[in-house]
Amino acid sequence: MTTLRASRPPRTGIPVRTRGLAGWSGRGILAAVLIVFVLFFAIPIVWLLLAAGKNAHALLVDNAFSFGTLQDAVANWNQLFSFQGGAIVGWIGNSGLYAIGALLITLIVSVPAGYALALTEFRLRRPLLIVTLVVMLIPNTALVLPEFLELNLVGLIGNPLSVILPMSFFPFGVYLTYIYFSTSIPRDLLSAARIDGCSEISVFTKIALPLAAPVVALVAFFSFVQNWNNFFLPFVMLPSSSGYPVQVGLTTLLASTPAFNPTAAGSESVQLPTLALATIISVLPVLIMFLFSQRFLVSGMTAGGTKE
Amino acid sequence: MTVTVAPSDATAVADSGLPSRPRAATGRRKASSRSRIGYVFVSGYGVLMLGFGILPALYALLLAFTDADGGFAGFTNFAKVIGDYRFLPAVGHVAAYLVVWLVSLLVLVVLLALVVHAIKVRWLSTTLRFVFYLPGALAGASSVLLWLFVLDPSSSPVAPLLHAFGFSSFVQVIQPGHLPVIFAIIAFWTGAGGWIVIMYGALNNVSDETIEAARIDGANAAQIAISIQLPLLRKWIAYMGIMSLAAGTQLFVEPQLLSQASNAVVGNDYSLNQLAYIYAFTQNDFNGSAAISILLLIVALALSAVFVTRGGLFEKD
Numbered sequence: 001m002t003t004l005r006a007s008r009p010p011r012t013g014i015p016v017r018t019r020g021l022a023g024w025s026g027r028g029i030l031a032a033v034l035i036v037f038v039l040f041f042a043i044p045i046v047w048l049l050l051a052a053g054k055n056a057h058a059l060l061v062d063n064a065f066s067f068g069t070l071q072d073a074v075a076n077w078n079q080l081f082s083f084q085g086g087a088i089v090g091w092i093g094n095s096g097l098y099a100i101g102a103l104l105i106t107l108i109v110s111v112p113a114g115y116a117l118a119l120t121e122f123r124l125r126r127p128l129l130i131v132t133l134v135v136m137l138i139p140n141t142a143l144v145l146p147e148f149l150e151l152n153l154v155g156l157i158g159n160p161l162s163v164i165l166p167m168s169f170f171p172f173g174v175y176l177t178y179i180y181f182s183t184s185i186p187r188d189l190l191s192a193a194r195i196d197g198c199s200e201i202s203v204f205t206k207i208a209l210p211l212a213a214p215v216v217a218l219v220a221f222f223s224f225v226q227n228w229n230n231f232f233l234p235f236v237m238l239p240s241s242s243g244y245p246v247q248v249g250l251t252t253l254l255a256s257t258p259a260f261n262p263t264a265a266g267s268e269s270v271q272l273p274t275l276a277l278a279t280i281i282s283v284l285p286v287l288i289m290f291l292f293s294q295r296f297l298v299s300g301m302t303a304g305g306t307k308e
Numbered sequence: 309m310t311v312t313v314a315p316s317d318a319t320a321v322a323d324s325g326l327p328s329r330p331r332a333a334t335g336r337r338k339a340s341s342r343s344r345i346g347y348v349f350v351s352g353y354g355v356l357m358l359g360f361g362i363l364p365a366l367y368a369l370l371l372a373f374t375d376a377d378g379g380f381a382g383f384t385n386f387a388k389v390i391g392d393y394r395f396l397p398a399v400g401h402v403a404a405y406l407v408v409w410l411v412s413l414l415v416l417v418v419l420l421a422l423v424v425h426a427i428k429v430r431w432l433s434t435t436l437r438f439v440f441y442l443p444g445a446l447a448g449a450s451s452v453l454l455w456l457f458v459l460d461p462s463s464s465p466v467a468p469l470l471h472a473f474g475f476s477s478f479v480q481v482i483q484p485g486h487l488p489v490i491f492a493i494i495a496f497w498t499g500a501g502g503w504i505v506i507m508y509g510a511l512n513n514v515s516d517e518t519i520e521a522a523r524i525d526g527a528n529a530a531q532i533a534i535s536i537q538l539p540l541l542r543k544w545i546a547y548m549g550i551m552s553l554a555a556g557t558q559l560f561v562e563p564q565l566l567s568q569a570s571n572a573v574v575g576n577d578y579s580l581n582q583l584a585y586i587y588a589f590t591q592n593d594f595n596g597s598a599a600i601s602i603l604l605l606i607v608a609l610a611l612s613a614v615f616v617t618r619g620g621l622f623e624k625d
Contacts, residue, residue, distance in 0.1 A: 026529070030423050030426075033419070033420075033423065034420075034423060034424075034436065037416075037420060037440070038436065038439055040497070041439050041440050041442070041443055041497065041501065042439050043458075043465050043466065044443070044454050044455070044457075044458050044465070044497065045442065045443060045446075045454075046465075047457075047458070047465035048454055048457070051457070051463075059463055060462055060463060064464070064465035064466075064467070065465065105356075108352065109352030109353045109356060110353060112348075112349035112350070112352065112353075113349060113350045113352065113353035113354075115349055116345070116346040116347075116348075116349035116350045117350065120342050120343065120345060120346035120349070121342065121343060121346065122343040122344075122346035122347055122350075123343075124347075124350075125346065128350060128354070128357075130616070131357065131361070131362075132357075133612075133616045134609065134612045134613055134616055135357070135361050135612075136612075137550075137551065137554070137611075137612035137615060137616065138554060138605075138608040138609060138611075138612045139554050139555045139557075139558045139608060141555075141558040141560060141581065142554075142558060142601075142604055142605050142608040143360070143361065143364055143365065143605070145368070145581075145584050145585070145588060145597055145598070145600075145601040146364035146365055146367060146368035146598070146601050146605070147360055147364045148588065149364065149367055149368055149371060149588070149594055149597070149598060149601075150363060150364040150367045150368075152594075153367070165356070165359065165360060166360045168356055168360075169356040169357060169359070169360040169361055171357070171361075174353055200341060200342055200345040201345070204345075204349070225445075225447075229447035229448045229450075230448070231448035231449050231560075231561045232560050232561065232581075235561075236585070247448055247449045247450065248449070250449045250450065250453055251449065251565065251568060254453065254456075254565065254568060254569055255568060259460070259462075259463075260456060260460075260478075260568075260569035260570075261568070261569065261571065262571065263571075272457070272463055275453065275457075276457065279446075279450050279453045279454055282449070282450045283445055283446050283447075283450045286445045286446075286447075287442075287445040287446075289445075290441075290442060290444065290445040291442075
């Protein structure tokens with residue numbers, strides 16, 4: 001195929017509509033497919049955003065895509081934040097503590113580790129790289145029950161460390177920094193510094209570290225998103241509601257919603273729009289990060305997989 | 309097809325990115341100091357890997373082969389959990405879900421990536437990818453909760469559609485036979501967008517010249533997709549398939565929340581991870597729980613190891 005490239009026409013910036021799709025009927029089918037999937041992906045999110053502004057009655061009888069009222073939105077907000085004495089504030093705080101605590105430890109250990117794996121030589125380097133790759137590709141839920149059994153043995157269950165420490169072990173972050181340091185740092189720069197008498201520590205702190213800002217941001221993004229959204233680990237490790245992150249707290253709200261749990265009727269019961277509001281709040285930090293990070297996400301997931 | 313690369317690539321993987329170092333120029337003293345510093349730099353990560361990767365796995369292994377009093381139990385625990393009346397149904401549930409999900413994921417992600425890539429109007433293509441990818445922000449409990457609403461005909465934004473299928477109540481929607489499809493829809497809604505964006509990126513690596521040449525040779529869009537674009541996506545399709553297969557075996561939060569929300573119409577022992585959870589937390593049988601965890605861990609490790617050593621995705625030029 002590549003031998004035929006001589007006949008390539010000059011590229012223009014104008015979209016050429018007839019290319020790529022075969023005729024009007026083909027385009028019609030493809031457009032229909034696209035519309036179906038756009039609706040599939042968009043409807044639940046749009047509906048969720050609207051639902052949080054309605055009262056329980058309007059949610060059931062009004063048009064699904066009608067707007068609620070500010071009054072109802074405020075009422076839902078008040079119901080959510082008074083639930084179990086403002087439990088959700090504590091849950092959000094816990095989520096922040098766990099996600100950011102683990103993120104900081106991840107950065108502190110991953111950046112030097114990625115640097116060492118990329119630019120120094122020691123006997124355990126290869127085994128460490130292979131284990132990193134293998135563990136990186138297994139789902140993080142696979143180690144949760146073994147970690148529970150281990151931490152139960154040492155009496156850490158219920159302690160914030162029982163989620164922060166396992167989350168801090170983030171092989172993907174080490175892999176990203178390893179890829180970054182082995183492709184983006186000119187080796188001559190490091191050798192020059194050594195010849196000038198820099199110690200190994202100052203080569204790292206004065207040269208490699210200042211250049212690592214992009215990969216630090218990338219690792220921080222992935223670590224935060226994964227930590228914030230983690231459900232199984234805190235679900236298993238933290239028995240008491242006061243220690244829940246918001247993802248696990250949602251199950252408590254769900255259990256108090258009569259529509260999904262008929263035994264929950266009572267003064268502390270949660271209406272559907274309030275549950276919708278809680279769902280929005282539970283993902284808000286990640287949603288905001290996602291709005292600005294598509295390029296980020298792709299560059300991370302494809303790291304090392306594409307040939308430059 | 310992607311796993312036909314020679315097994316010796318394991319070495320290539322581990323050595324990738326390694327610069328050829330002028331050993332002779334570096335004195336032995338300097339080399340050993342740099343080796344020491346290497347250990348210092350990886351020490352924090354090494355401790356975490358030991359504490360939360362290797363030791364838990366070894367401890368679970370130990371528990372799986374001992375009884376409650378710590379005596380050696382051979383394969384008794386494994387025989388017990390596999391013989392449990394809930395085990396094979398759970399395997400069946402997870403397998404059914406995996407089939408539905410993987411097939412739809414492979415077919416639809418590739419199709420949507422090709423279609424979006426064929427759109428030459430830039431803002432439209434960007435917007436589409438954004439809409440597909442945004443639900444990825446709702447993971448775990450949040451997306452399941454959202455789908456509880458969508459699947460409940462009384463509140464659902466697609467209630468007419470549910471009624472058209474003959475569903476008038478939530479309980480009718482979540483009949484056991486429907487669950488593999490429901491879980492697949494939730495997982496697809498959350499996860500497919502990221503993969504579509506990735507496949508789209510991979511398609512951008514196909515040079516315009518190649519496509520143009522094929523078109524001049526008389527190939528139509530479908531032929532170009534099948535004979536040029538698909539082979540170039542092969543590695544990514546394999547990557548997606550294996551990662552999704554491994555993640556799918558871990559099914560937990562979806563059936564757990566659905567069980568809670570359905571007043572146990574869906575059992576709390578639907579998936580293998582739920583069963584392992586019940587063994588640990590309801591039956592206080594840590595040895596049985598460890599045995600199931602080890603079985604799941606072996607599957608995950610095997611998939612991952614096959615991919616690392618033979619997939620060739622992590623090679624770098």
